Amino acid sequence: MILKKLKLPAISFAMALFVCGLLIAFSDPKVLALRGNPLEMIGKGFSTAGSAYWALFRGSIYDPLLAEGNFWGGFYPFSETLVTASPLILTGLSVALAFRAGLFNIGAQGQFIAGAIGASWVGFAFEMPIFIHAITAMATAVLFAGLFGGFVGFLKARTGAHEVIVTIMLNYVAAYFLLWLLSTTAFLRPGRQDPLAPEVRQSARLPHFLGSEFRANLGFFIALLAAAAVWWLLNRSTWGFRFRAVGANASASRTAGISVARVTTSVMFIAGALAGLGGAVQVLGSEFAMTSGIGGSFGFDAITVALLGRATPVGTVFAALLFGALRAGGLTMQASTGTPLDLVLVIQALVVLFIAAPALIKGIFRLKNVESGETLASKGWNG
Amino acid sequence: MERLMSEIEVRSLSAPERRRKRGVITMGVLGAFALLVFGIFPKGGEQVTYSFVLGNEWILIKEWIIDSKTGAIGFAIASLLAVFVATLQFKARKTIRLASGLFGATFLMSFLCWAAAGKFVPFTGLLQGGLILAVPLIFGAMAGIISERSGVINIAIEGQLLAGAFMSGVIASLMQSTWAGLLVAPFAGMAISWLLAVFAIKYGIDQVVLGFVLNVLVIGVTNFLYGKLLIPYQSTWNSGGTFDIIEIPILAKIPVIGPIFFAQSIIIYLMYVAVIVIHIALFKSKWGLRTRSVGEHPTAAESVGIDVNKVRFRNVLIAGAVAGLGGAFFTLGALGAFSKEMTADKGFIALAAVIFGRWSPLGAVAAALIFGFADNLQGLLTIIGTPIPSEFMLMVPYIATVIAVSGFVGRVRAPAADGVPYKRGGGSH
Numbered sequence: 001m002i003l004k005k006l007k008l009p010a011i012s013f014a015m016a017l018f019v020c021g022l023l024i025a026f027s028d029p030k031v032l033a034l035r036g037n038p039l040e041m042i043g044k045g046f047s048t049a050g051s052a053y054w055a056l057f058r059g060s061i062y063d064p065l066l067a068e069g070n071f072w073g074g075f076y077p078f079s080e081t082l083v084t085a086s087p088l089i090l091t092g093l094s095v096a097l098a099f100r101a102g103l104f105n106i107g108a109q110g111q112f113i114a115g116a117i118g119a120s121w122v123g124f125a126f127e128m129p130i131f132i133h134a135i136t137a138m139a140t141a142v143l144f145a146g147l148f149g150g151f152v153g154f155l156k157a158r159t160g161a162h163e164v165i166v167t168i169m170l171n172y173v174a175a176y177f178l179l180w181l182l183s184t185t186a187f188l189r190p191g192r193q194d195p196l197a198p199e200v201r202q203s204a205r206l207p208h209f210l211g212s213e214f215r216a217n218l219g220f221f222i223a224l225l226a227a228a229a230v231w232w233l234l235n236r237s238t239w240g241f242r243f244r245a246v247g248a249n250a251s252a253s254r255t256a257g258i259s260v261a262r263v264t265t266s267v268m269f270i271a272g273a274l275a276g277l278g279g280a281v282q283v284l285g286s287e288f289a290m291t292s293g294i295g296g297s298f299g300f301d302a303i304t305v306a307l308l309g310r311a312t313p314v315g316t317v318f319a320a321l322l323f324g325a326l327r328a329g330g331l332t333m334q335a336s337t338g339t340p341l342d343l344v345l346v347i348q349a350l351v352v353l354f355i356a357a358p359a360l361i362k363g364i365f366r367l368k369n370v371e372s373g374e375t376l377a378s379k380g381w382n383g
Numbered sequence: 384m385e386r387l388m389s390e391i392e393v394r395s396l397s398a399p400e401r402r403r404k405r406g407v408i409t410m411g412v413l414g415a416f417a418l419l420v421f422g423i424f425p426k427g428g429e430q431v432t433y434s435f436v437l438g439n440e441w442i443l444i445k446e447w448i449i450d451s452k453t454g455a456i457g458f459a460i461a462s463l464l465a466v467f468v469a470t471l472q473f474k475a476r477k478t479i480r481l482a483s484g485l486f487g488a489t490f491l492m493s494f495l496c497w498a499a500a501g502k503f504v505p506f507t508g509l510l511q512g513g514l515i516l517a518v519p520l521i522f523g524a525m526a527g528i529i530s531e532r533s534g535v536i537n538i539a540i541e542g543q544l545l546a547g548a549f550m551s552g553v554i555a556s557l558m559q560s561t562w563a564g565l566l567v568a569p570f571a572g573m574a575i576s577w578l579l580a581v582f583a584i585k586y587g588i589d590q591v592v593l594g595f596v597l598n599v600l601v602i603g604v605t606n607f608l609y610g611k612l613l614i615p616y617q618s619t620w621n622s623g624g625t626f627d628i629i630e631i632p633i634l635a636k637i638p639v640i641g642p643i644f645f646a647q648s649i650i651i652y653l654m655y656v657a658v659i660v661i662h663i664a665l666f667k668s669k670w671g672l673r674t675r676s677v678g679e680h681p682t683a684a685e686s687v688g689i690d691v692n693k694v695r696f697r698n699v700l701i702a703g704a705v706a707g708l709g710g711a712f713f714t715l716g717a718l719g720a721f722s723k724e725m726t727a728d729k730g731f732i733a734l735a736a737v738i739f740g741r742w743s744p745l746g747a748v749a750a751a752l753i754f755g756f757a758d759n760l761q762g763l764l765t766i767i768g769t770p771i772p773s774e775f776m777l778m779v780p781y782i783a784t785v786i787a788v789s790g791f792v793g794r795v796r797a798p799a800a801d802g803v804p805y806k807r808g809g810g811s812h
Contacts, residue, residue: 023604027611104591161789162797164538164591165738168731169781180774303595340610345603352596353578356588 012354016347021049052339059332060325079214083286085324089223090278091302092316094271099311101267102247107167108275109299110174114148115141115276119283120290123200133203141280142273149272157261197290206285219281231313304348414463421497422456429501454496462489498769511643517755522709523733524747530702533695534678536802538594541730542601543572543703547710549605552721555623561715572707580699587804625719650716662744678798681805691805735784754780
C-alpha cells in the first residue's frame with residue numbers, strides 16, 4: 001500500500017536526478033572538451049555529475065569530513081536539513097490544506113512574510129518571560145498572516161475574485177511592505193542604514209534540541225505538530241469534512257447546506273496562519289533578525305512541496321524534508337564543486353512535472369496501477 | 384418588505400451601470416482628495432519645473448515652470464470637472480471611458496505637482512522610460528491574451544519571457560549577430576509553451592500549477608547555465624550587444640510624441656505591428672473567431688466542426704512565440720547581456736495587465752503602459768525624493784489588479800472556458 005504510493009514520487013525523483021545529471025555533465029566545459037572521444041566524454045560526464053551529487057549528499061545528510069574525531073559532528077548537515085525543512089513543512093501544509101478545499105494558495109510567500117514581521121516585531125520590541133515570549137511572538141505571526149490570508153478568502157467569497165490572481169498580487173504587496181518597514185525607524189537596527197531589523201531577544205528564540213553546536217531547533221517539532229493538527233482537521237473534524245466537500249464539489253456542497261463562503265474564508269485564514277507560523281519559525285528558530293530576503297523562496301517552494309506530497313499532511317512533511325535536504329545540500333554542492341545552487345530548482349520543477357503527468361511516467365515505464373495526481377485536475381479561472 | 388423594495392430599486396440599474404456608478408463616485412472622492420491633500424493643505428511657495436523635448440534631439444527646448452500649489456489645485460479642479468463630465472455621461476447612459484482617462488491624467492498631474500514640489504521633472508523622459516518599461520509587459524500580455532482567449536491559462540509568461548531573453552542573448556553572442564538572437568527568441572518561448580500545451584491539453588493538468596512549475600523550471604535552468612557558462616566564459620557566451628536605434632523619418636520629428644514612439648529599436652516597432660495584427664486578427668479574422676469561440680464555448684465550437692484542442696495547441700504555441708520575442712527585448716533591446724532572472728517577474732505584471740485590460744489587446748496595452756509609467760514614475764520619485772515612500776508606488780500595479788478582479792470599480796470576467804480542459808465530445812468538463 002505504502003510502496004504503491006511511493007512508486008510514482010520515487011520514479012519521478014529518480015528521473016529528475018537523471019535529467020539534471022545530464023544537465024550538469026553536458027554544461028561542463030571539461031566534459032565538452034572531450035567531444036572527439038565519446039567514451040571518455042561519457043565517463044567524465046558521469047564523474048562530474050557523480051561528484052556534484054556526492055556533495056549534495058554530504059551537504060544534506062552526513063559529511064564524513066566533519067565526522068573526523070567526532071562521529072556525531074558528521075550529522076551537522078542533517079541538522080541543517082531540518083532547519084530548512086521546518087518552515088517548508090509549514091508553508092507546504094498551507095498550500096496543501098488550501099488544495100484540499102479546492103483553493104490554490106500561491107500566497108504562502110506573502111503570508112510567510114506577514115508572519116515573519118509579526119514574530120520579529122514581538123520578538124525584539126517587547127520584554128517577556130521565556131516561553132511566553134516565543135508563544136506570543138508565534139501567536140502574533142499566526143494572527144497577522146491569518147488575517148492576510150483570510151482577506152483573500154473573504155474577497156473570493158464576497159466578490160468572486162480568483163484567489164490565484166489576488167495572492168500573486170498580494171505577494172508583491174507584502175514584499176514591498178516589508179522593504180518599506182525595514183526602512184522605518186521602528187524596524188531599523190540602531191546604528192545601521194541597511195534594511196536589517198534588530199535581533200529577537202533571547203527569551204523569544206526557539207531552543208536547540210541537539211545541543212548548541214547544531215542549529216536544529218524546536219521549530220521542527222512545531223512543524224510536525226502542525227502537520228498532525230492539519231491531519232486531524234482534514235480527516236477527523238466536521239470542519240475538515242466541509243473543507244474537503246467544498247474542494248470536491250462546491251455546488252453540491254452548497255446544495256447540501258454548507259456555506260461555501262465561510263469555508264473559503266476560514267480555509268484561507270488557516271492556510272495563511274500556517275504559512276505565517278513558518279515565517280515565525282524561520283525568524284525565531286534560525287535567522288533571529290529580519291532582512292528583506294527573509295521570505296527566501298519558502299512560499300514558492302511550498303507549492304512544489306505540496307504537489308509532491310499529494311496535498312496530504314504526511315506527504316507534505318516528507319516532501320518538505322526532501323526539498324529541505326536539496327536546499328541544504330545545494331549550498332555544499334555549489335561551494336565544493338561549483339555546480340550552481342539553482343540546479344535544485346530544476347530538480348524541484350522536474351519532479352513535479354513528472355508527478356503531474358502520470359500518463360507520461362506510465363508510458364515510459366509501462367507501469368500499471370500508478371495512482372494519478374488527482375489534486376491536479378484543472379478548474380479554470382471562473383471556477 | 385421594505386428591504387425587498389430597496390433591493391428591487393437597486394436592481395433596476397443593470398450590473399455594469401451599478402459598477403459605473405461606483406466608478407464615478409470613486410473618481411469624485413479621489414478628485415476631492417487631490418484638491419485637499421495635494422492642493423489646499425500643503426504650504427506651497429515652491430515651484431515645479433517640467434521639461435519637454437520637442438524635437439528628436441535630447442536638448443531642452445521647452446520648460447514649463449509652475450507654482451506647485453497652483454498646479455496641484457488647478458489640475459485637481461480639472462479632474463473634478465472630468466468627474467462632472469463623467470456624471471453627465473452616466474446620466475445619459477453612455478460609457479465614461481473618455482472622461483475616466485481625462486480624470487486619470489489630470490489626477491496624476493495634480494499628484495505630480497505636489498510630489499515634485501521644488502524639483503525638476505523631465506517629462507518626455509518620463510513618458511519614454513515608461514514606454515520602455517512597458518515593452519515586455521505588452522509582449523507578455525499579448526501572449527497571455529492569445530493563449531487565454533482560446534481557453535488555456537498562461538501563467539508561464541514569465542518563463543517564456545525569460546527563455547526568450549536567455550536564448551536570444553546567448554545565440555546573439557555565439558553567432559555575434561543580434562539578428563540571429565532575435566530570430567531564435569520566439570522559438571525559445573515556443574519551446575516552453577509547447578510544454579504547457581502538451582501537459583495542459585494532452586494530459587489535462589491544472590494550468591495554473593503547470594504554468595507555475597514551468598516558470599520554476601526556466602528560472603532554474605537559466606540560472607544554472609548562467610552560473611556555469613555565462614559568467615565564467617562571458618566573452619563567448621554573453622556579449623550579444625544591442626540593436627541600434629532606428630529613427631523613422633518625419634514621424635520622429637513630431638514634437639514630444641516623435642522621440643518617444645519613433646526613435647526606438649526594431650523590437651519596439653515589431654511590438655507595434657504585433658499589437659495591431661493581434662487586435663485585428665482576434666476580432667476580424669477567422670482565426671480570431673475560432674480562438675474566441677473555443678475559449679468561450681468549446682462544445683458549440685466543436686459542433687460546427689472546429690477541432691478545439693488543435694486550435695488551443697496552436698494558440699499556445701503562438702503565445703509562446705510572442706512572449707519569446709518580448710524576452711529578446713531584455714537582452715537585445717536594452718541591456719546587451721543576459722543576467723540572472725532579468726525578467727524580474729515582469730511576466731506576472733503582464734498577467735495583471737491581461738486581467739486589467741479585460742482580455743482585450745488594446746485594453747491590455749493601456750494597462751501595460753500605465754504600469755510601465757507607474758514603474759518609471761516610481762524610479763523618478765525615488766531619485767528626487769518625495770513625501771511618498773517608493774515602495775508604495777511600486778505596489779500600485781498589484782493593488783490596482785486586486786481592486787480590478789474584486790469588481791469594485793469594474794468587474795472583469797475571464798473567457799468562460801479559460802483553464803478548463805476539453806475532452807472531445809464529452810462536454811466542457
